[in-house]
Amino acid sequence: MAGLKKKRRIQLIVIGAVLLAAATALVGYGFRDGIELFKSPTQIAEAMPEEGDRFRLGGLVKEGSWERGDVHRFTITDMNEDFPVQFAGIVPDLFREGQGTIVTGSIEGGIFVATEVLAKHDEAYMPKEVADALKEQGVFQPADG
Amino acid sequence: MSIWELANPRRFMALSGRILPGLSWAAGLSIGIALVWGFFFTPDDYQQGSTVKILFIHVPTAFIAINAWLMMLVASLIWLIRRHHVSALAARAAAPVGAVMTVAALMTGAIWGQPMWGTWWEWDPRLTSFLILFIFYLGYIALWQAVEDPDKAADLTSVLCLVGSVFALLSRYAVLFWNQGLHQGASLSIKQEDNVADVFFYPLVLSITGFVLLFVALVLLRTRTEIRLRRVRALMLREAR
Numbered sequence: 172m173a174g175l176k177k178k179r180r181i182q183l184i185v186i187g188a189v190l191l192a193a194a195t196a197l198v199g200y201g202f203r204d205g206i207e208l209f210k211s212p213t214q215i216a217e218a219m220p221e222e223g224d225r226f227r228l229g230g231l232v233k234e235g236s237w238e239r240g241d242v243h244r245f246t247i248t249d250m251n252e253d254f255p256v257q258f259a260g261i262v263p264d265l266f267r268e269g270q271g272t273i274v275t276g277s278i279e280g281g282i283f284v285a286t287e288v289l290a291k292h293d294e295a296y297m298p299k300e301v302a303d304a305l306k307e308q309g310v311f312q313p314a315d316g
Numbered sequence: 317m318s319i320w321e322l323a324n325p326r327r328f329m330a331l332s333g334r335i336l337p338g339l340s341w342a343a344g345l346s347i348g349i350a351l352v353w354g355f356f357f358t359p360d361d362y363q364q365g366s367t368v369k370i371l372f373i374h375v376p377t378a379f380i381a382i383n384a385w386l387m388m389l390v391a392s393l394i395w396l397i398r399r400h401h402v403s404a405l406a407a408r409a410a411a412p413v414g415a416v417m418t419v420a421a422l423m424t425g426a427i428w429g430q431p432m433w434g435t436w437w438e439w440d441p442r443l444t445s446f447l448i449l450f451i452f453y454l455g456y457i458a459l460w461q462a463v464e465d466p467d468k469a470a471d472l473t474s475v476l477c478l479v480g481s482v483f484a485l486l487s488r489y490a491v492l493f494w495n496q497g498l499h500q501g502a503s504l505s506i507k508q509e510d511n512v513a514d515v516f517f518y519p520l521v522l523s524i525t526g527f528v529l530l531f532v533a534l535v536l537l538r539t540r541t542e543i544r545l546r547r548v549r550a551l552m553l554r555e556a557r
Contacts (some may be wrong), residue, residue, distance in 0.1 A: 172356065184396055191479060208498055263432065266434075291433070296516045298362065299361065
């Protein structure tokens with residue numbers, strides 16, 4: 172670099188930056204399926220994974236679908252398609268109906284058997300009193316993760 | 317005064333020496349006030365209870381971790397194009413500070429993730445690119461050490477910085493490209509309405525301000541050290557002759 176004229180150095184940097192951006196875009200495009208952390212119920216409805224293939228399924232816990240117990244049963248929805256899930260274990264604190272969740276496991280007999288359940292939250296941090304007041308007025312919009 | 321006058325090491329030393337004490341006090345005060353305010357005088361979150369308060373460390377450290385790299389990028393480009401040594405040394409000085417902030421953000425993120433998400437770590441696009449950014453910090457610091465000739469080291473690390481910027485930008489914007497991650501969106505954005513409630517927002521902004529001041533103060537301090545090291549080396553070479 173030291174032996175080059177200033178104009179030449181700028182040209183080199185610009186060419187390098189453009190190539191780098193192109194490489195990044197290509198890698199991002201090529202791996203777009205791998206980079207996605209989870210599949211939505213709509214995606215598995217379109218292309219059903221093989222039984223026993225491990226993958227992650229994500230969406231909202233459908234209102235009224237959660238049966239507690241040693242084995243939790245609930246339905247994951249993306250408001251378009253649903254998928255039933257069962258999980259034997261302890262769910263995180265934030266896990267609740269209407270909340271975003273990501274489960275890891277595989278499909279067995281038409282049911283997603285999860286070995287791990289994660290809860291998603293969004294960036295709308297709000298004091299408890301405010302959330303309660305909003306709920307009372309009926310204008311509270313629950314986080315959709 | 318043009319900013320390029322700071323490229324003169326003597327001018328840089330004079331100015332940075334003058335503003336450094338005030339800057340350090342301002343940084344300490346704002347971080348102190350912001351953390352006490354955030355930890356003890358804010359209400360609990362409606363979903364997360366008091367766990368949300370780790371926000372006041374996690375967000376500023378992550379903010380600095382990403383922006384420190386972008387500052388290094390600008391300084392590296394100034395070095396590559398205009399060959400100002402102070403600029404190259406400022407980039408070198410910022411790297412360890414940024415690396416420490418990255419570790420702090422990774423750790424607070426894990427501590428926050430365990431009770432809330434249910435996991436310490438997940439290979440979410442945003443988390444992964446942030447981890448890669450940390451590895452780039454380590455590689456950047458190592459490359460400076462590995463090359464003997466200072467100008468050549470500055471050239472090579474500048475190119476590495478350019479490449480690493482991909483991951484600095486990705487860890488901020490991955491949420492936009494791949495919507496399906498675990499990590500939530502940015503806590504701060506231009507349109508504040510649907511974001512953090514005001515009671516959390518103001519101490520958070522103060523905390524970020526404090527961390528920015530701390531970062532600037534540390535980089536100035538470390539750049540001064542690097543300039544002095546160069547001077548000492550030059551003197552020793554002259555002595556040896």
